[in-house]
Amino acid sequence: MNIKNRKIFGQVLFILIAFYLDGLMKWAFLNNMNHVTVNVLPQLMLMVIIMLTMRIDNRRQLLTYGIIFGLIYDSYYYGIIGLYTVLLPLIMVGIDHFKFLLIKNNMGYDLSIYFLSLTFLQSGIYLLESLLQQTSTSVFDFITYTLGPTLLWNVVVFFILYVPLNNLSQWLMKYRRDSK
Template sequence: MNIKTQKIVGQVIFLLLTFYLDGLMKWAFLNNMNTGDFMILPQIMLMAVVLITMRIDDRRQILAYGIIFGLFYDSYYYGIIGLYTVLLPLIMVGIDHFKFLFVKSNMGYELSIYFLALTFLQSGVYVLERLLQQTSTNIFDFITYVLGPTLLWNMVVFFILYIPFANFSDWLAKYRRESK
């Protein structure tokens, strides 16, 4: 197995672990916090997806990751196939399309991209659920009780996990040794 294949397998394992960490965090921590009006949705996999997308240049690989992990997320967490299967590849291709604007990716850029991706994803899920008549929540309640707490929680988690996730995704995206 060559180094590129090993790195791709490492990327998939990294995304699978963050996928599992989403569910673990919701089960372990947030079940006690989501008893009132507020609903916090952890999106650690989305953070890993944003970090990996900022470092990979192959759009086909990015699109494949988006479709596969969107399908996993839908089938495991939602039960409605199509929400993440459509939205996650759109986010990843959008990030890939505009990442050339950044001179060098750093924490500020990646935080703002993660914030926008998280807002787009949660709003897109809400809109699709409204279209499929899976929710009756109005837009103001969604912003107040779901989107706001979710953004706040995930920004705090981003600051905690950024350095290890960014270093690991940097390592996973480099295929060759750099010349000295």
């Protein structure tokens, strides 16, 4: 296995571990916090995908990651195929399209991109579920009881896990770029 394939395998494994930790956080920590009204959704996989998107230059690879991991996320957590399968590649291509505006990758840029992506993803899921008549929640209840707590929880997790995840994502990309 050459170096490029090892790095791609490492990126896929990195995303799969984040996918697993999403479910683990939901089960271990948030089951006691999610009540009838408040619903917190951990999005560690989205954080990892955004960090990798900021560093991957190949748009075909980004679309492949977005579609595959969106499909896995939909089939495992939602049961409705299409929510993450559509929205995740859109987020990744949007970040790839506008990353030339970023002068340097740092915590502030990554946090703002993660915050905007998370807001877009959760709002898109709510909109698609409303169109498919899978939810009867009003927009104000969604913002108050789902979007707000989800953003707060994920920003706190971002601050806690930023340094190790950022170092790992840089390591997964650095050697492959140097070996071209």
